[in-house]
Amino acid sequence: MSLSGSQGSGQPIAPIAAVNDFVVKFANVNGSGSASANLLFAKSILRMGVPIAPRNIFPSNIQGLPTWYELRVSEAGHLGRRGGVDMMVAMNPQTWDKDVQEIEPGGYLFYDCTKPLPSSKFRADVRVIGMPLTGICNERYTDPRQRQLFKNIVYVGALSALIGVELDVVSQLIGEQYKGKEKLLKPNIEALKLGHDWAMANLEPVGLRVVRSDRVGDRIFVEGNAAAALGAVYGGATVCAWYPITPSTSTAEAFMKHCSKLRVDPETGKNRFAIIQAEDEIASIGIVVGAGWNGARAFTCTSGPGISLMQEFIGLAYFAEIPAVIVDVQRGGPSTGMPTRTQQSDILLCAYASHGDTRHVLLFPEDPKECFDFGATSFDLAERLQTPIFLMLDLDIGMNERLCEPFTWDDSRSMDRGKVLHHARLEDGAAFGRYLDVDGDGITWRTYPGAHPTKGSYFTRGTTKDRMARYSEAGPDYIENMTRLQRKFDTAKGLVPGPIIRMAAGPTPVGVLYYGSTAPAMNEALEAFEADGVHIDAIRVRAFPFSAEVEQFIAEHDCVFVVEQNRDSQLRSLLVNELEIDPKRLPPIVHYDGTPITARFIVRTIGAKLGAIAAPERVLGREEARP
Amino acid sequence: MTYIAKPQFHHPGLPKNALGYTRRDYEGAVSTLCAGCGHDSISAAIIQACFDLDIQPHRVAKLSGIGCSSKTPAYFLGNSHGFNTVHGRMPSVLTGANLANRELVYLGVSGDGDSASIGIGQFVHAIRRGVNMVYIVENNGVYGLTKGQFSATADKGSKSKKGASNADTPIDLVMLAMELGATYVARSFSGDKEQLVPLIKGAIAHRGAAFIDVVSPCVAFNNHPGSTKSYDYVRAHNEAVNSLDIISPREEITARYPAGTAAMVTLHDGSQMLLKKLAEDYEPRDKIAAMQFLMKHSAAGQVVTGLLYAEDDSDDLHEHIGTVLAPLNTLGDAELCPGSRALAGINAGLR
Known part of the structure; x- marks a missing residue:
């Protein structure tokens, strides 16, 4: 080939x-x-x-x-x-x-x-x-x-x-x-x-x-959107609010379909879920925020234009610390852009969504299997961290059937509902301050509305407050809160899925960093490089914030190509900004015409740059130069 | 919003309701609104209504948007969870909260800027979905917190404090709510506690979307001659079509009224609403006639108040979408996670 x-x-x-x-x-x-x-x-x-x-x-x-x-x-x-x-x-x-x-x-x-x-x-x-x-x-x-x-x-x-x-x-x-x-x-x-x-x-x-073969095994053939929706079912989501938009619509539709089979009370025929097709994306995220505030696992699914509309609420959820899951099935932007083409161009939009200083957790599944896994995990993360979690799909993963490993579930697993003080603990006299960092990880304890007649009530607001959730415009209260939110974000580094590292057959100063739907093309490109004797180590980033391994990987290489499907190398900007890495060490490789990136493209573009970046003999495992 | 803690001193002789709570147990922080603000009277009416209905304070969730009116949830029901959301978007947050736990009382407090301008879309859709809630708009016709701009409910030709005339057609939220299918629609005046308290009680006891437009004068920016939302104007033009008594299930109905002068409406919790007619030709269960009446009288400059529309046997969003009776936020792994066996079946169907 x-x-x-x-x-x-x-x-x-x-x-x-x-x-x-x-x-x-x-x-x-x-x-x-x-x-x-x-x-x-x-x-x-x-x-x-x-x-x-x-x-x-x-x-x-x-x-x-x-x-x-x-x-x-x-x-x-x-x-x-x-x-x-x-x-x-x-x-x-x-x-x-x-x-x-x-x-x-x-x-x-x-x-x-x-x-x-x-x-x-x-x-x-x-x-x-x-x-x-x-x-x-x-x-x-x-x-x-x-x-x-x-x-x-x-x-x-x-x-x-x-x-x-x-x-x-x-x-x-x-x-x-x-x-x-x-x-x-x-x-x-x-x-x-x-x-x-x-x-x-x-x-x-x-x-x-075509001749018969045995290379499929027990793999399944499924769309990422359907897989993410199934992940939401397994992750315990009970409220879904959404507004139709390509390419995310089939996520909500799949959630409906899965729920109608898996979530109906057999005795009463009543639903253990609520799905609202809202009037717009602002209402969708508003419903999710309201449900999350009140202790239900809730999500919305949308695409870039919807995320743009949701900005104000995303800031509220970040600042008032309300769990929410947002599935973003990315398409070509900006504006209406290429609504039926694929891109990874909402990375910065989501990472720093809303006005003021914010940072959000993003997950990057590579295929439907990870859409399912991360789909379920995102609800645990949202409640553990009490913040919005973005599940970053794209049209390529979301709307195409993809061959992937079968879904698996550990029946001993249970939902991590995070730090919640229920009636009994409040009754026992547990001290409660909504924004009091008692554990030092930046994550504070919360209560559900209606929990206790006299203890645990508080006022949730988008304005500045002190540790006891009282309105405050005092600078020190504001700074304490913002510093704690950053501490919480640091805690997230240890909770999100870590990167997958794939070392070349021989030592090399060159690495490649990629994420999401670039994975299958990259796997093929890496095989081709290896077959040609070109050694490139690879790291697939699966989440933002970046865990320590990402920093370490970059530190261990002279140059790490960052391969993305957007014009502006958005994840690279995040790496430079968050890890303070010299941009020269992260040459961008971008593919953004709306079609999924190909192995041919990766091999051609990286191949063309390799000679200029590293001495060929350091990258090539054998003596001969690349043709 | 600004916050002043209230002293927790209780007079030992304060009357208690059936649950043993005094009125104080339903109060919140000290209001920081202007002295004489209509909104404070509405907060007091909410406190009275909850006290009278023997509601456990913590079983109310109070939500609001942004603006003077939206600050008020801090000033009542201090033992309730409150949520001051974003401008005009309280209805969606309330909808989500309601979906998560259908057992609480949801009280949405909003203003005319919040609900008739920036958030009119959310107002419209929460009403048409039939979310079980009490939705109160504290309507003063101006943006108070930004110092006196006209809102979308300001009457055409009404004057601002600086003398400007409003050229735009007003939005009548009562008419809108009726058209959208609200099953309990009322209008009142913050200066008429006798009328307002029973209307709030009826709205709480009602199942489905209950909307109350309360004209609530802004003493700082809209209480001058030429305003149609001033104390003087509303007092002079208030046309109450009925008066309401809420009778709890355990109370005995004693009063007798001549035929045609009163009507009894039974609410889903067993309470009775006794509606005494003040306007002979007003029938609050005939939507078309009610809307005609409202249009006619509003064109004549009158402020029609009272219980304007009510459906006897209303239902709510949870019934429409068939959710289980248990609050969704109480469901655990066993109820929510289909487990590995179901997943094996799903995998098999994907090969």
Whole structure:
């Protein structure tokens, strides 16, 4: 496999031949029913034991605009976006030219040849596979809706025949999908066979093949948003307030779905949860703050524009010390930006959200498994630290199905409700001062409203107060409070998930630091570097504040590339600001066009800088210089 | 907000309610509002209502936004948890608090700037969701804490202290609340304790969104001739449509009224509201007629007060969304965490 990418020459070259290692991209019109057909095709390959990594590239639109589904098949288990396309299934005339251009030399172009296209529309170095899909469907079906919908299943049948996806596997998946809806099952199977048989009879096989493998194991295939929502269920969240916004909407919808199965009292049929679709993001976070103040585990889910709206409340929750969980599924900003594209561009917005001096805890899951784990943990952290916790997903993790380790849960685990004085302790005479740091960790004890008739009540406010929660405009009271809040933030360093460090095969002065959805592309890039004998140590940061290991890792290397999916190297700014590191030691690598970062990009950009930064012989494990 | 602790001295002969609390047990810190501020009378009415209803002080959660009115929760119910939130956003915080524990009494105190301007969106949506709460707007038509700018409830043509005339159409929060589905809507005057206390008691006993607009003159910035929110103006134009008595479940109803002059409304906690008619043609259970009446009389410059609308059999947000009876903040791991076995099933469905 090449990570260097290939340059189109326009000259005829040998067709690409690859087994279980290629990229198929579907170019569709949105609203045409293609999404479920494409997913069916992808899952069939997964069921054959071959890892896949699909990505939806969709418009902010319901019907009629271009949409793509890029499916990477990778025996080696590379789950990042590779870049380049080996086979284009070009079903959208609007994007034809761009789609054809994207195919790797020697690749394949599958298209609907019912209407002939001039030869200028094709490339000499791409093998063309024409199938009269519209003609076949018009002949077989009379209902216009069926003609459109079954066209998708017909091409799934044909592609299965072309690259060796077992028809039984596809049929079984269709069976699972339409279980209990036999009326729909039969015509779908027929359409599948129609496409499959036509392709077997009329088309030559292609060089891309899927063969059965055993590389999937017990891994699961799930979206990060759904996983984070499940984490919220397991983490004991009872209140969810949200406002629809791409790409976070499916988090709330998944929470609803999970709760309706897992959180209904079997005896009364009543809900052990409350979900409010609020009037806006300000109300969403307000509801979360109110519920958190009153002792329920509450969260909201949103994206950058929503975080912008929530600023004032986030400051209140920080200053009045109220637990809250905010799931931020990041998209391209600023402003409305690229609402259906991915970025990691809310890092600074969240880290220092709201006016005045603030600092917030951020968690960076790398995949749905960590979305689940951190989703649950974030509620413990929020109540332990009595502060907002940001769970930083992005569109790439949140809205694409990703292959990941199965969810696990330790049944001996219980919720950490933090420092709460309940009725009994108040009755026993426990001293209570809401902002009194009795334990020295910056975290003070709180009470729930209604706990005790005469003890433990206090007034919560966004204004300055003294240790006993009494209003105060005195400078020393303010400074004591702000210093304690910083002490609490330092305590957080030891509570948040620590970084994951991956040392190169040999000693090296060069490191790379990354986080979140960059992980799969980085894993692949590091393998490629290692295969080339280039040693780079890697650290995956999983939270802000940065724990001591992050500082230590940077100290141990001459240079640490900071790889991010935003223009301004936002996490790097945090590292420089919080750890007082010389910025020159942290060269930024940024990818921010809205598509997920690729291993090719990382290898190319870091590769280009390596020579200038470190003497090649110190980075390379062997003598020869890099080509 | 500013804070002055109040001496804890109790006169031994102070009357006690059924729970053994005196009125003092419902008081808070000393108010730092201007002498004669209508808001202090409302605080006193809240204290009286809670005392009369034998409410345990700590079972009330009092929430507010920002402004003079929003400072007042510090001045009543000192044994209750209070939350002074952000400007105009009390309704969402109250909604969240209510979702977390449905067993407390939720008292939201707000002002006309807080609820009719910056927070009108939150006011609107908390009302239409039917959050079980008492929502009091202490309405003086001005921004007091920033020294006298018109608010959105100032009447068109009314004059500021500096003599400027208000050109904008006022927002009538009572009409808005009725349209949005509030199930208990009242208006009163801070200077009429006889009317206000029973209205607050009725609102507390009511289940669902109860809204009370209390005209509460600002002595510093809106109590001059030309103001329609001054003591003099409201006294001269107050048109009370009914008077209210709240009768607790254990009280015996003794009074008799001629047919058509009084109506009895039963509240969900078993209390009875006895409504005595003052305006012959006012029917508080007929929303359309009530709104017509209000529009007509308000156009004539009158301030219509009393219980303006009430639904007999109201419900609240918790019923709408089907939550369990136990407060959500009391549920533990066993009720909330589905455990590893359920997770194995979920994993199996994702392959």
